Amino acid sequence: MAEIISMPQLSDTMEEGTIIKWNKKVGEKISEGEILAEIETDKAIQDFEIDVSGTLLFIGVKEGERTKVNDIIAIIGEKGENIDEIIKYKKNRIIKEINNKRIFISPIAKKLVKKQNISLKKIDGSGDNGRIIKRDIELKNKNDSNKLKNKVYHSLMRKKIAERLSYSKFSSPHYYLFMDIHVDKLIELRKNFNDKLYHEERISFNDIIIKASAKSLKKNLKMNVSWNKDYILLHDNINIGFAVAIEDGLMVPVIKNADEKSILQISKEVKEKILLSKSKKISLEELESSTFTISNLGMYGVDSFTSIINSPNSSILSIGSITERPIIKNSKIEIGNIMKITLSCDHRLIDGSIGSDYIRSIKKLLEDPITILL
Incomplete structure (x- = not known):
């Protein structure tokens, strides 16, 4: 008997899906557990594993086309089985009823x-x-x-990004704290670190900042929280999300328990998750459960900027580029390297003093980065 295959709900927020690739053609056999198609959700591209066996008799959605969750996308049955009535029903149902209105x-x-x-x-x-x-x-x-x-x-991802950022911006009152970081010692630490490593293991400034952010959160646990209408959720784990630009949007992979990992471990994990993000092969599990987020546009030459909080986080750290600036030191003007950072906070649960303690803490670590390793 023919089985109707519907667009699956591959994430808790998914309402529509786009068929990126069919792995089988009409007339080909498919077994339970095989991947029938690659589907783009609002978060990533996911493999759709089939739970029936048979012959693919019908494909109802072309590659690149979008359809709603639970809509018919394929029919699997016995070779030669008549499925005309099922297809006829699919084509006719749209004219019978929409939203329970004739x-x-x-x-x-x-x-x-x-x-x-x-x-x-x-x-x-x-x-x-x-x-x-x-x-x-x-x-x-x-x-x-x-x-x-x-x-x-709009792609599904772009629509979901717009929804999430609009919700965050208009539901949580943002305020911003700005700080200049003297990073001469940070540059020296990274150079010394990388001189002793193989090329593929070399660490980035972002890797060090992720570690410093996690270490600062551990000292300032009131920052590691989320808002609920009835209570403040205090997170047990320190999970750092980092923004990754992809072709048609943005992904935020998560380094879980970042406070317990070395900079080298963080660096390796970051590289892997960037590659998975750009190919849209990253799993939903690797995109969930962040408690704090970092957005780094310094690599694009951006001097400073403010970010919208990545809900349900309560704050996000924006990292600008490193530039040479005149610095007054011991009553003398010297040339030093400065990096501007901005902390965006949700004022509903992070008061100015809490945010200030955190940004001062991370400034102290980044300006004396050997303490990050201790």
Whole structure:
């Protein structure tokens, strides 16, 4: 008996999915446990493992196309099995009911809808009692054609990023703390460290900053919290998320228990997770459970900036570029290396004094970085 394969919900926030790649063609056999397709969710690209065996009889969504969770994407059954009724139901159901509201449509318009596989959700009927007529379908086609000019539709990831950042910005009152860090000793420490390592093991400034951030959080546990409408959640673990730019958005992999790991361990994990993020092969588990986030645009030459908090975190540290600046030292002007950092805090649970203690703590570590290793 034929089995309908629906778009799975691969994350708790997933509402739609895009088929990136079909691993089987119609007519090919597939066994339980095999990967049927690669699906892009709102967070990453996930392998879709099938739980039935049989022959792939029908593919309902092309590669690159998007459809909603629970919509039919494929049918698996016995070779030669008649699935015409299932496919017919799939094509006809959109004209029967949308959001529990009956759709009135003329026979000609109904024929056009079936032929062109058009969604009726955003069509306003201009006939009697809101009845959809031929003119409405033609107008929608014309409008859709115009919309395609010079426009790129949002990916699922871009839509989810917009939702999360909008929620964070408008639900949590942000305030910002700025600090200049003298990083001459940090530069020297990294150089000495890397001179003793193989090329592929070399550490970055970001690796050291992740470790310093984790160590500062351990000293300032009131920063390692999340907001709930009824209580403040005190996290037991110190998990540092770090922003990674990818082709069509942003991912935030997480270094879990970063306070317990060496800089070299952190560096290796960061490299692995950047590669997985850019290929969209990173697992959901590696993107979850952060308690603090770092965003580093210094590598892009950005002097300083402010970041939106990565909810449900209560703060995020923004790292600017390292630049040579005149510095007054012992009443003399010298040239030194300065890095600007910005701490964005959620004022609902992090008061100014708490945020100030934290940013001073990380300044102390970065300006005397040997203490990070102790």
